[in-house]
Amino acid sequence: xxxxxxxxxxxxxxxxxxxxxxxxxxxxxxxxxxxxxxxxxxxxxxxxxxxxxxxxxxxxxxxxxxxxxxxxxxxxxxxxxxxxxxxxxxxxxxxxxxxxxxxxxxxxxxxxxxxxxxxxxxxxxxxxxxxxxxxxxxxxxxxxxxxxxxxxxxxxxxxxxxxxxxxxxxxxxxxxx
Numbered sequence: 519x520x521x522x523x524x525x526x527x528x529x530x531x532x533x534x535x536x537x538x539x540x541x542x543x544x545x546x547x548x549x550x551x552x553x554x555x556x557x558x559x560x561x562x563x564x565x566x567x568x569x570x571x572x573x574x575x576x577x578x579x580x581x582x583x584x585x586x587x588x589x590x591x592x593x594x595x596x597x598x599x600x601x602x603x604x605x606x607x608x609x610x611x612x613x614x615x616x617x618x619x620x621x622x623x624x625x626x627x628x629x630x631x632x633x634x635x636x637x638x639x640x641x642x643x644x645x646x647x648x649x650x651x652x653x654x655x656x657x658x659x660x661x662x663x664x665x666x667x668x669x670x671x672x673x674x675x676x677x678x679x680x681x682x683x684x685x686x687x688x689x690x691x692x693x694x695x
Contacts, residue, residue, distance in 0.1 A: 549581030
């Protein structure tokens with residue numbers, strides 16, 4: 519029986535943003551890296567050699583693509599896919615609002631649910647398995663999305679996604695699928 523090809527993923531959360539500092543629901547906002555966020559990406563670049571990746575897959579939101587650009591440091595990637603599939607949770611009408619003012623017991627109906635995010639993370643995982651089997655891929659995305667994504671990789675059920683430790687800004691974690 520033939521063994522399935524293992525895909526190695528280096529999973530990275532984007533650098534710190536102005537919105538992170540202001541405790542804003544960023545969701546699908548582009549986001550603006552702070553000076554610290556840019557510095558975090560430069561520091562990560564010193565420990566993660568982008569030349570080892572067969573491909574880069576990132577959210578298409580600016581805070582993620584800016585992080586990738588800093589990591590590349592002028593290098594041209596072999597393959598860089600920017601996809602809405604890898605975006606942060608969609609906060610709907612809460613987008614741009616201060617987190618501390620939200621009613622966490624009654625989100626508006628236009629907010630992406632945990633179930634929807636978990637499902638989208640599963641689709642992102644299938645995309646990577648189909649397109650990059652046996653490859654080494656850098657994935658740059660967002661905190662809540664990556665929490666669900668890593669839960670899908672680890673086969674953690676939806677009810678236990680919250681038990682997965684979220685990545686800090688420009689923190690990376692290696693996983694295999």
